[in-house]
Amino acid sequence: MNKKEHVEFTWLEGLALCLAMIGVQLSSEVMNQWGVYFYSPSVGVGRTVYVAVGMVGFIFIIGTIWDAITDPVIGAWSDRTKTKPGLLRIIPIRGRRLPFIFWGSILMTITSVAFWYPPVDDTSVVNFVYGTVLLCMHWALFTVTVVPLLSLAPEIARSERARVRIGTWIAVGMIVGLAVAAVLPGILIELLDPARTVIQDPAAIAADAAPVPVPSHSPPEATADKTAELVVYSPAGYRRLALLLALVSLVMFQFPVWLIRERYDSEQAPGEQHLFREGVRDAMRNVPFLTYAAAFFLFSVGFQAAQRALPYWAELGLGGSEATVTYMMIPFILLAIISYFFIPIAARYLHVKWMLFVALFIIASGMPFMYIIGVADMEFDLKMRLGMILFAYCGIGQGIIYVMMTPMMGEIIDYDELRSGKRREALYNGLSGVTWKAAMAGSIFLATQSMHQWGNSADNYLGVLLVGPIAGGFAFLGMIIICFYPRVDLVLKTHD
Numbered sequence: 272m273n274k275k276e277h278v279e280f281t282w283l284e285g286l287a288l289c290l291a292m293i294g295v296q297l298s299s300e301v302m303n304q305w306g307v308y309f310y311s312p313s314v315g316v317g318r319t320v321y322v323a324v325g326m327v328g329f330i331f332i333i334g335t336i337w338d339a340i341t342d343p344v345i346g347a348w349s350d351r352t353k354t355k356p357g358l359l360r361i362i363p364i365r366g367r368r369l370p371f372i373f374w375g376s377i378l379m380t381i382t383s384v385a386f387w388y389p390p391v392d393d394t395s396v397v398n399f400v401y402g403t404v405l406l407c408m409h410w411a412l413f414t415v416t417v418v419p420l421l422s423l424a425p426e427i428a429r430s431e432r433a434r435v436r437i438g439t440w441i442a443v444g445m446i447v448g449l450a451v452a453a454v455l456p457g458i459l460i461e462l463l464d465p466a467r468t469v470i471q472d473p474a475a476i477a478a479d480a481a482p483v484p485v486p487s488h489s490p491p492e493a494t495a496d497k498t499a500e501l502v503v504y505s506p507a508g509y510r511r512l513a514l515l516l517a518l519v520s521l522v523m524f525q526f527p528v529w530l531i532r533e534r535y536d537s538e539q540a541p542g543e544q545h546l547f548r549e550g551v552r553d554a555m556r557n558v559p560f561l562t563y564a565a566a567f568f569l570f571s572v573g574f575q576a577a578q579r580a581l582p583y584w585a586e587l588g589l590g591g592s593e594a595t596v597t598y599m600m601i602p603f604i605l606l607a608i609i610s611y612f613f614i615p616i617a618a619r620y621l622h623v624k625w626m627l628f629v630a631l632f633i634i635a636s637g638m639p640f641m642y643i644i645g646v647a648d649m650e651f652d653l654k655m656r657l658g659m660i661l662f663a664y665c666g667i668g669q670g671i672i673y674v675m676m677t678p679m680m681g682e683i684i685d686y687d688e689l690r691s692g693k694r695r696e697a698l699y700n701g702l703s704g705v706t707w708k709a710a711m712a713g714s715i716f717l718a719t720q721s722m723h724q725w726g727n728s729a730d731n732y733l734g735v736l737l738v739g740p741i742a743g744g745f746a747f748l749g750m751i752i753i754c755f756y757p758r759v760d761l762v763l764k765t766h767d
Contacts, residue, residue, distance in 0.1 A: 296448025346701025464508030573745030641739025
């Protein structure tokens with residue numbers, strides 16, 4: 272094996288991955304967090320419903336299934352790519368991963384913006400088709416960019432200690448990106464929407480929409496003419512935000528292209544073949560990978576369902592607006608960042624599976640409180656404080672997950688190499704992507720169908736509140752399964 276593969280990464284390479292992870296969050300989380308809500312917002316609050324709530328979930332389910340299909344295919348393609356640039360590389364970027372990151376991030380900028388322009392300014396099947404096609408295109412390009420990107424980490428950091436270090440770099444990037452993608456949009460959407468006004472014309476209200484209920488926390492003077500008020504919302508805020516974040520994410524993705532040196536050299540392993548069917552077959556016999564996949568599938572179904580319901584919960588359960596989501600996410604981000612100072616220390620004493628067990632327990636025990644807070648007869652300010660405490664608690668669990676993902680995937684890939692003699696980082700990251708995307712589809716179905724069956728309107732929003740307890744149940748099942756993850760590190764040590 273080439274000794275260069277064992278050279279530890281430099282701080283500049285760690286920084287490049289950190290910045291790229293910000294791009295990952297910007298190009299995915301805004302769409303995940305706000306996409307369903309943008310196409311099918313709460314009913315009766317003055318927003319344009321582009322797709323009915325019973326159908327909007329299928330836009331994201333179809334897009335996610337397509338994304339899951341492309342993940343292992345792109346992974347296998349990247350693993351088989353020659354490191355030396357050939358004639359077909361218009362820009363001669365060396366490596367198996369970097370050319371994918373370069374081109375994928377450029378093309379993804381287009382789909383990141385176009386998604387927010389449904390052609391019909393009303394509920395329409397045309398919008399459903401448009402959103403589905405654009406989302407499929409976006410996730411395909413996202414896969415082309417991100418699967419090779421994630422494959423760089425276990426390639427340039429080969430020891431467990433180095434992987435915890437590079438996992439921390441990645442986690443910092445993920446949480447900072449999440450801060451931008453989940454915290455700022457709630458405020459920026461409002462600031463970038465100059466057309467957001469309040470109409471006092473009863474005739475316009477009667478003709479165009481039902482009056483908007485004034486939240487219980489509004490000042491007394493706001494309730495005087497509440498039957499003659501209509502808030503007019505424009506999509507401009509969402510569209511301008513999408514353009515801004517797309518350009519920033521493009522810059523972030525380019526850092527690893529020019530700052531990271533790939534360790535693997537296909538010229539020194541000319542006889543090594545990476546067959547897709549063989550790789551998938553080996554993965555289906557890899558017990559550590561299957562345990563990891565099952566646990567994270569269940570956890571992600573629950574956690575992401577709560578994420579999909581968050582804008583609805585903030586508006587209907589708390590009585591807030593898009594900016595309320597920002598206030599929920601600030602303590603979530605802060606506690607996740609603070610946890611990074613302690614996670615590497617704890618990882619010296621606890622194996623990765625027990626670190627993840629703790630993380631899943633935190634989130635599984637926290638999500639049901641979304642229902643309790645939502646139904647509580649409290650003032651808006653008190654609900655806000657309780658919501659912020661809840662998300663601060665869950666932020667600790669998310670911080671652990673972000674750090675420990677890289678060491679776990681690294682030892683799974685090492686275990687596969689021990690059994691097969693091949694380094695297949697991209698294939699395993701692609702198959703891991705299948706798990707996450709399948710969970711994403713399940714979470715969208717769970718959240719949207721709960722709201723469809725039990726309500727997501729200002730008069731009845733039980734379906735929004737029930738997402739929390741259901742999400743906690745799924746996360747709890749994932750926590751149980753992770754207990755069966757084998758001690759792969761002990762097996763690897765006996766073969767060193």
